[in-house]
Amino acid sequence: MHPNDIEGFFTTRAAIDPEAYLELTFTFECAGDPRAAAAHLASEQSTAQWHRVGVKEDFRPKFAAKVLELEAEPVAAFSLPLGVVPPGPVHRCRAVIAHPWNNFGPRLPNLITAVMGEGIFFAPGIPIIRLEDMRFPEAFLAHFDGPQFGIAGVRTRLQVYDRPIFFGVIKPNIGLAPEPFSELGYEGWMGGLDIAKDDEMLADAPYSPLAERAALLGAARRRAEQETGVPKGFLANITDEVDRLAALHDVAVNAGATMVMVNAMPVGVSGVRALRRVATVPIVTHFPFIAAFSRVPTHGVHSRVFTRLQRLAGADVVIMPGFGDRMMTPASEVRECVHACLEPMGNIKPSLPVPGGSDNAATLEGVFRQVGTVDFGFVPGRGVFAHPMGPRGGAASLHQAWAAIASGVPVAEHARRHAELAAVFGVSVE
Amino acid sequence: MHPNDIEGFFTTRAAIDPEAYLELTFTFECAGDPRAAAAHLASEQSTAQWHRVGVKEDFRPKFAAKVLELEAEPVAAFSLPLGVVPPGPVHRCRAVIAHPWNNFGPRLPNLITAVMGEGIFFAPGIPIIRLEDMRFPEAFLAHFDGPQFGIAGVRTRLQVYDRPIFFGVIKPNIGLAPEPFSELGYEGWMGGLDIAKDDEMLADAPYSPLAERAALLGAARRRAEQETGVPKGFLANITDEVDRLAALHDVAVNAGATMVMVNAMPVGVSGVRALRRVATVPIVTHFPFIAAFSRVPTHGVHSRVFTRLQRLAGADVVIMPGFGDRMMTPASEVRECVHACLEPMGNIKPSLPVPGGSDNAATLEGVFRQVGTVDFGFVPGRGVFAHPMGPRGGAASLHQAWAAIASGVPVAEHARRHAELAAVFGVSVE
Numbered sequence: 001m002h003p004n005d006i007e008g009f010f011t012t013r014a015a016i017d018p019e020a021y022l023e024l025t026f027t028f029e030c031a032g033d034p035r036a037a038a039a040h041l042a043s044e045q046s047t048a049q050w051h052r053v054g055v056k057e058d059f060r061p062k063f064a065a066k067v068l069e070l071e072a073e074p075v076a077a078f079s080l081p082l083g084v085v086p087p088g089p090v091h092r093c094r095a096v097i098a099h100p101w102n103n104f105g106p107r108l109p110n111l112i113t114a115v116m117g118e119g120i121f122f123a124p125g126i127p128i129i130r131l132e133d134m135r136f137p138e139a140f141l142a143h144f145d146g147p148q149f150g151i152a153g154v155r156t157r158l159q160v161y162d163r164p165i166f167f168g169v170i171k172p173n174i175g176l177a178p179e180p181f182s183e184l185g186y187e188g189w190m191g192g193l194d195i196a197k198d199d200e201m202l203a204d205a206p207y208s209p210l211a212e213r214a215a216l217l218g219a220a221r222r223r224a225e226q227e228t229g230v231p232k233g234f235l236a237n238i239t240d241e242v243d244r245l246a247a248l249h250d251v252a253v254n255a256g257a258t259m260v261m262v263n264a265m266p267v268g269v270s271g272v273r274a275l276r277r278v279a280t281v282p283i284v285t286h287f288p289f290i291a292a293f294s295r296v297p298t299h300g301v302h303s304r305v306f307t308r309l310q311r312l313a314g315a316d317v318v319i320m321p322g323f324g325d326r327m328m329t330p331a332s333e334v335r336e337c338v339h340a341c342l343e344p345m346g347n348i349k350p351s352l353p354v355p356g357g358s359d360n361a362a363t364l365e366g367v368f369r370q371v372g373t374v375d376f377g378f379v380p381g382r383g384v385f386a387h388p389m390g391p392r393g394g395a396a397s398l399h400q401a402w403a404a405i406a407s408g409v410p411v412a413e414h415a416r417r418h419a420e421l422a423a424v425f426g427v428s429v430e
Numbered sequence: 431m432h433p434n435d436i437e438g439f440f441t442t443r444a445a446i447d448p449e450a451y452l453e454l455t456f457t458f459e460c461a462g463d464p465r466a467a468a469a470h471l472a473s474e475q476s477t478a479q480w481h482r483v484g485v486k487e488d489f490r491p492k493f494a495a496k497v498l499e500l501e502a503e504p505v506a507a508f509s510l511p512l513g514v515v516p517p518g519p520v521h522r523c524r525a526v527i528a529h530p531w532n533n534f535g536p537r538l539p540n541l542i543t544a545v546m547g548e549g550i551f552f553a554p555g556i557p558i559i560r561l562e563d564m565r566f567p568e569a570f571l572a573h574f575d576g577p578q579f580g581i582a583g584v585r586t587r588l589q590v591y592d593r594p595i596f597f598g599v600i601k602p603n604i605g606l607a608p609e610p611f612s613e614l615g616y617e618g619w620m621g622g623l624d625i626a627k628d629d630e631m632l633a634d635a636p637y638s639p640l641a642e643r644a645a646l647l648g649a650a651r652r653r654a655e656q657e658t659g660v661p662k663g664f665l666a667n668i669t670d671e672v673d674r675l676a677a678l679h680d681v682a683v684n685a686g687a688t689m690v691m692v693n694a695m696p697v698g699v700s701g702v703r704a705l706r707r708v709a710t711v712p713i714v715t716h717f718p719f720i721a722a723f724s725r726v727p728t729h730g731v732h733s734r735v736f737t738r739l740q741r742l743a744g745a746d747v748v749i750m751p752g753f754g755d756r757m758m759t760p761a762s763e764v765r766e767c768v769h770a771c772l773e774p775m776g777n778i779k780p781s782l783p784v785p786g787g788s789d790n791a792a793t794l795e796g797v798f799r800q801v802g803t804v805d806f807g808f809v810p811g812r813g814v815f816a817h818p819m820g821p822r823g824g825a826a827s828l829h830q831a832w833a834a835i836a837s838g839v840p841v842a843e844h845a846r847r848h849a850e851l852a853a854v855f856g857v858s859v860e
Contacts, residue, residue, distance in 0.1 A: 118751075266539035
């Protein structure tokens with residue numbers, strides 16, 4: 001880019017209509033002049049050739065992405081091993097860019113293409129870059145439906161208020177036939193689970209067809225509802241080819257599922273949005289693949305960006321990697337994803353955040369303290385279904401832990417008076 | 431995992447039915463014992479709880495992923511900055527794992543969930559991991575249609591044999607109204623382009639509706655065909671929400687598009703497969719987002735894995751980051767993606783590889799030498815549409831360069847006898 005052209009890719013917030021732009025925060029490492037690199041980054045994601053050869057015209061005022069903020073500090077070298085390293089002095093930078101969404105319209109695949117596509121990851125001189133966050137103006141959000149039920153709708157259906165929603169992932173997750181699988185669900189509900197769910201890897205599998213599994217779980221769920229007198233949820237994983245999602249939704253719901261799950265990246269956030277248009281029950285999204293591009297702190301896309309996109313696409317519930325070393329995700333990142341579910345977002349309802357990963361009754365209090373609200377879901381797998389007293393005991397231990405938390409009693413102390421909770425802590429009952 | 435349980439996740443090729451398993455190659459860095467880490471990696475992607483509590487059963491023989499090969503060497507520390515670092519001595523490892531595809535069936539979202547999902551990126555002790563490659567048995571491939579036309583079909587439609595296919599990305603890509611945009615396409619075809627194409631960021635945009643653009647390009651294309659006497663292609667970018675792809679395909683094709691493009695990750699490879707079921711023209715896929723998870727050499731997913739998935743899903747043409755420092759991709763990686771398009775793959779036809787990125791007539795020979803065959807597409811943007819003699823000159827320069835290559839004359843020498851090629855090399859005509 002000619003030095004004179006760089007200025008056309010810089011502006012100020014006062015000079016633009018905020019409703020016409022997405023605001024993107026990037027961190028990146030560049031070779032050469034940071035100001036030229038940031039201009040390339042804006043140019044390549046929008047109108048890199050802004051006039052025809054021999055024609056006096058300039059598409060930049062209306063169509064260019066523009067740099068609003070830029071900070072740069074010199075560093076010794078690129079922080080990652082790279083196959084191809086551009087030459088020149090290296091800077092570590094942070095930039096905020098305004099991207100005109102009229103370039104593509106309110107469509108998720110085109111949004112992803114524009115703000116996480118070739119223009120971002122192949123901007124000259126910038127081999128390392130991460131999209132850290134994205135903010136949408138209300139004019140953009142108004143084109144989206146977002147969650148159909150949201151947190152309030154999910155609570156109403158379950159008649160559960162003022163405490164976390166207790167999910168349980170039925171285990172063994174892979175290999176178990178539908179009949180014994182449904183028996184485990186029944187035991188979990190009888191112990192107090194709000195929602196028994198399929199594992200994210202178990203969908204319409206050859207050894208466990210969805211129609212058969214959903215019918216058996218539906219019957220078991222109704223039985224548990226009659227015996228306990230409270231609503232119970234069965235969350236069926238309908239993750240499949242995108243042109244089967246609507247049909248599998250109907251199969252699952254007609255058989256007795258009360259919610260449906262899709263894995264957000266494997267079906268695509270656009271697949272989630274398409275499902276939202278036809279769904280009659282809450283949609284739950286799950287997180288496979290996201291760590292492939294979000295774990296490295298300096299390159300890729302921050303996980304909260306895709307949390308926002310799942311909410312925008314219509315996820316009533318978002319399951320995300322949770323707290324604790326086991327899930328290898330910094331606590332600050334988990335909280336940022338939780339907030340992306342809960343914070344105001346124009347006309348878009350909040351999604352229920354479910355930070356998950358190898359939880360059990362002993363980890364409930366820590367998750368609650370980190371989240372800072374009861375508006376979350378708690379989703380043990382083996383913590384319920386491999387409990388030494390079986391799934392009924394595992395589910396009961398969650399309620400016992402919550403009773404202690406709600407009444408200000410130390411959970412480990414409470415365990416000494418409740419056998420199911422005691423088994424989780426490995427202590428004996430007094 | 432108990433030490434006695436580790437052995438259940440190891441096997442040998444001789445002990446398993448190769449048609450029942452995908453073969454996955456991973457590289458990873460782990461804390462603690464590499465053999466335990468590899469067992470966890472296999473366990474977490476399949477049946478991590480392989481029996482019910484209190485029931486004597488073992489799902490591992492049929493449902494477990496199993497380690498076939500493992501190499502490990504001690505290293506001083508993890509190679510990447512990480513938010514959460516597991517404790518213990520660090521090893522850098524390579525493992526080949528057999529994954530039973532009956533666990534999920536021949537479905538792309540479920541495949542992605544199983545082999546690039548939570549089980550891979552959250553296996554205990556393994557914070558850094560990359561899926562390097564994936565090989566499919568013929569029994570799995572038999573469930574897929576793959577490309578409808580393939581390289582041979584694309585060549586027949588264009589009547590172009592024995593040389594690369596010349597694509598050109600019409601530029602300015604963003605901001606130009608359909609009428610002058612179609613005029614640029616016409617000029618490109620008249621200069622010798624086989625296919626004029628939309629930029630990957632230009633789809634059904636507010637300022638350039640697909641129906642209007644495709645109708646104008648269709649008319650311009652027919653005019654160019656009549657005047658040149660050879661078939662011309664217009665490649666329309668129909669990337670959009672997945673439930674609009676089939677309708678936009680029809681809009682584009684009825685108006686005059688001869689091929690359709692979708693951005694593979696933004697619509698999802700399952701969206702590509704769904705489009706394949708209804709498409710009547712060749713499908714071209716493009717590469718936005720892939721660098722987010724493939725650029726870091728030690729974490730994420732190697733780009734050739736998604737090249738294979740695009741081919742499996744039915745892409746007749748795969749556009750990928752090409753050669754040269756500008757695209758920040760090692761030449762070996764580009765060649766591996768090219769080979770993933772071309773090599774034998776059961777019943778699945780080859781896809782035409784199009785390694786692209788800031789090419790022009792001067793880079794054609796280098797690409798041809800790297801690819802090693804004429805079966806590739808060449809896709810300049812500004813190299814044709816910002817040519818000082820206009821798109822007609824830019825397109826002509828490609829044919830002039832190829833004529834030199836085909837007859838063994840140095841291209842730079844040939845440039846001295848052809849004004850359009852001379853302009854690319856910045857030399858004067860003799």
